[in-house]
Amino acid sequence: xxxxxxxxxxxxxxxxxxxxxxxxxxxxxxxxxxxxxxxxxxxxxxxxxxxxxxxxxxxxxxxxxxxxxxxxxxxxxxxxxxxxxxxxxxxxxxxxxxxxxxxxxxxxxxxxxxxxxxxxxxxxxxxxxxxxxxxxxxxxxxxxxxxxxxxxxxxxxxxxxxxxxxxxxxxxxxxxxxxxxxxxxxxxxxxxxxxxxxxxxxxxxxxxxxxxxxxxxxxxxxxxxxxxxxxxxxxxxxxxxxxxxxxxxxxxxxxxxxxxxxxxxxxxxxxxxxxxxxxxxxxxxxxxxxxxxxxxxxxxxxxxxxxxxxxxxxxxxxxxxxxxxxxxxxxxxxxxxxxxxxxxxxxx
Numbered sequence: 383x384x385x386x387x388x389x390x391x392x393x394x395x396x397x398x399x400x401x402x403x404x405x406x407x408x409x410x411x412x413x414x415x416x417x418x419x420x421x422x423x424x425x426x427x428x429x430x431x432x433x434x435x436x437x438x439x440x441x442x443x444x445x446x447x448x449x450x451x452x453x454x455x456x457x458x459x460x461x462x463x464x465x466x467x468x469x470x471x472x473x474x475x476x477x478x479x480x481x482x483x484x485x486x487x488x489x490x491x492x493x494x495x496x497x498x499x500x501x502x503x504x505x506x507x508x509x510x511x512x513x514x515x516x517x518x519x520x521x522x523x524x525x526x527x528x529x530x531x532x533x534x535x536x537x538x539x540x541x542x543x544x545x546x547x548x549x550x551x552x553x554x555x556x557x558x559x560x561x562x563x564x565x566x567x568x569x570x571x572x573x574x575x576x577x578x579x580x581x582x583x584x585x586x587x588x589x590x591x592x593x594x595x596x597x598x599x600x601x602x603x604x605x606x607x608x609x610x611x612x613x614x615x616x617x618x619x620x621x622x623x624x625x626x627x628x629x630x631x632x633x634x635x636x637x638x639x640x641x642x643x644x645x646x647x648x649x650x651x652x653x654x655x656x657x658x659x660x661x662x663x664x665x666x667x668x669x670x671x672x673x674x675x676x677x678x679x680x681x682x683x684x685x686x687x688x689x690x691x692x693x694x695x696x697x698x699x700x701x702x703x704x705x706x707x708x709x710x711x712x713x714x715x716x717x718x719x720x721x722x723x724x725x726x727x728x729x730x
Contacts, residue, residue, distance in 0.1 A: 435491035442621040448672030455664035485541035487648035497578040502696040503536035507717045510580040512706040515638040520729045543650045545665035549673045550639035551615030555632045562632035565705035573611040617679040625690040631693045
């Protein structure tokens with residue numbers, strides 16, 4: 383009996399030992415609960431500052447394409463901090479009104495002609511002289527160099543900052559009266575010009591009747607024969623569909639039209655030094671992009687305009703330059719003879 387009790391006790395102890403061993407090996411009693419993943423910290427979000435850019439031309443024009451490119455470069459290079467919303471076709475007003483908006487800070491960026499800037503400095507008038515630039519390369523050398531920087535420096539204290547000279551191109555004459563070859567062919571023709579006294583004097587001296595008018599009114603004025611003619615670069619003639627109301631195109635190339643890219647001083651003062659460098663570099667890169675489009679359009683649009691029914695003449699520009707020489711004599715004291723000679727000398 384005692385032996386049997388001893389066997390039972392021994393068996394019981396062995397069972398207890400075996401159970402403990404199984405539990406120990408399985409780790410069931412000591413198994414740690416899986417760690418809960420900590421919630422990921424949200425990445426810092428950059429709030430995009432949308433800048434307003436205004437110009438007066440249609441959205442098909444390289445002005446618009448260039449400003450869109452400028453915005454893309456800013457967005458990319460500031461990691462989304464800045465973007466640009468472009469308002470074409472004088473949606474935010476005329477060039478003068480856009481400049482005033484930039485001065486006040488209600489508009490951040492504008493692309494305009496040099497004519498309205500003459501109100502801030504006579505130096506900008508030099509680009510309005512007829513045939514002052516002999517080629518695009520000549521114009522780029524002047525405007526992208528020290529002379530251009532000096533011109534922009536004249537804007538200090540006006541609420542405007544000039545970043546780069548973009549391009550509108552060489553201007554040509556269209557009209558609904560007759561083919562134009564020689565300067566005297568302009569006798570008696572009523573031609574729309576910008577509000578620019580040098581431009582008006584240049585046409586007046588060859589017998590035309592210059593009439594200043596806002597660009598937004600021009601197509602209707604040509605259509606209704608309020609004016610007979612207008613003068614603009616080929617991309618504007620094409621994108622504004624002037625071929626629908628003008629029969630004749632003369633490739634006079636009488637004025638070269640630069641386009642200053644201006645930003646608000648209020649915006650500029652908020653930028654860090656690094657951001658200013660980004661804005662400046664983007665302005666140069668977008669300028670080169672925009673100029674390339676203008677050049678391509680100049681090379682390709684002539685055949686398009688002929689196909690639209692325009693009769694094209696190619697005047698001897700030397701005759702036109704000689705006929706408009708009195709304009710230099712009238713304006714050299716106001717602009718500065720030294721500046722005029724500097725610009726001319728850059729052609730060499």
